[in-house]
Amino acid sequence: MMDRFTVLDLLSLEPKPPNTLNLRCICGRRGLSREIYSTDTNRPGMALTGFFEKFVGERIQIVGRGEFAYIECMGEKVLAPQLAKLFKYDIPCFIFSYNLEPQEYFKKAAEEAGIPILVTPLASSLLSIRLIRTLDYVFAPTRTIHAVFVEVEGTGVLIQGESGIGKSETALELLDRGHSLIADDAVLLKCLNGNTLWGYCASKVMVHHMEIRGLGIIDAVKLYGLNSIRDRQTVEMVFQLEAWNKNKKYDRLGTSDAAINLLGVDIPLITLPVKPGRNIPIIIEAAVLNHRLKSQGVNMAKDFNKSLNRWMENKNAKNQWFQDTAVKWG
Missing domain, CATH: 3.40.1390.20 (HprK N-terminal domain-like)
Structure with missing residues (x-):
């Protein structure tokens, strides 16, 4: 403000x-x-x-x-x-x-x-x-955070993590896959109407530019065209990139409902461990599509969990029937 x-x-x-x-x-x-x-x-x-x-x-x-x-x-x-x-x-x-x-x-x-x-x-x-x-x-309440902000499949995605973890490189790969950049490194957040979070580029100098270590400053418009940029977008998902920790338990079923509160608005949060061999941009694309399915009432993780429980119940019922039959017929 x-x-x-x-x-x-x-x-x-x-x-x-x-x-x-x-x-x-x-x-x-x-x-x-x-x-x-x-x-x-x-x-x-x-x-x-x-x-x-x-x-x-x-x-x-x-x-x-x-x-x-x-x-x-x-x-x-x-x-x-x-x-x-x-x-x-x-x-x-x-x-x-x-x-x-x-x-x-x-x-x-x-x-x-x-x-x-x-x-x-x-x-x-x-x-x-x-x-x-x-x-x-x-x-409107405002806040500037250290992150990269991109639009993936029409969804505003904040990518956070420690310096050097690969936020800008991830965003660069997403641009190459046809998605759009809003801000690199510094993102200005505004909370409008008390419940909608908007993200902008915090720097007028760096707008539509990216800093890639070993490569320098690049212009997203000149490299990928006008369709590769947006002036602003609503923040709908946050991805936290962190170095892989083998002692930490990560969500493997997708049933976690973790969220981060930014300016009073709860935004879905997904923590992604980073290590060689993991294609983070593709994982983000899949997560965004999954998020869109959830917004339409389709929750694949919960559906899978229900199917698994039904299968287990049926299996237990069959085992019990065979045990009872064996006892009955001696």
């Missing part, structure tokens, strides 16, 4: 479609350094009538056609006391929708209070939705 996000930052942000805001400042530029604290917005209709009970002045105030019609109808003499009280709040800014511009007395009051007035052609409801999405992204 950013340390400080101001109205000027909001104007400069220019969110990409479908979240474009098309904002422009028409007055109160002295207050562009005002800080935005909340991801929520507010409609100041009740405050304009003089009712300030539970008025949330720390939020961005959106003025739509209803509020604008009231301002236009009442006039300066009626609204002067309400505006005087309204502009004492620490309001980050006003945003007028539908390209509506307030009367001169309203602009003058905002100018004196140092509160920016922004205008957008968007409808009020659409503006609220896009603004909340944008602010959710800005204020």
Whole structure:
């Protein structure tokens, strides 16, 4: 999350479609350094009538056609006391929708209070939705981790492990097999909506580049084409690479439900021991396909376990029948 996000930052942000805001400042530029604290917005209709009970002045105030019609109808003499009280709040800014511009007395009051007035052609409801999405992204919890992030069969895969274990080499093999790179070495994680983890390249310099020991820096786009890269992806699986430990018991049936918590989101975790002869990229591909089957209700490990239990029960039943028959017939 950013340390400080101001109205000027909001104007400069220019969110990409479908979240474009098309904002422009028409007055109160002295207050562009005002800080935005909340991801929520507010409609100041009740405050304009003089009712300030539970008025949330720390939020961005959106003025739509209803509020604008009231301002236009009442006039300066009626609204002067309400505006005087309204502009004492620490309001980050006003945003007028539908390209509506307030009367001169309203602009003058905002100018004196140092509160920016922004205008957008968007409808009020659409503006609220896009603004909340944008602010959710800005204020989302973030974390940078040492890992490689790739997209395998449409699934976002984080590859973690100690330095030199072979994370980048694994990602390089996956790229050669037709998958995509999001970030190498440093991955920026963002938790959106409290339950969805997104991954990005943490470095603007290293974006779409990889560092391979003994080879140096390579450009994934130039080597594998535009289809080999992605700007971002949701994190759906984490693979932990570690040196093979013969004294450690690893999951051999696939029934483990291990997970790692990243920014409050539990992500399935698979630990892969690395040793000569193991093709880690192919194992990751198989694990991703297996994960997709699980998401569709097909769990091969549990199905195998059930089949094994049925076979054992049938075998025990047959053995018991033969024993009982042998005793009966002496």
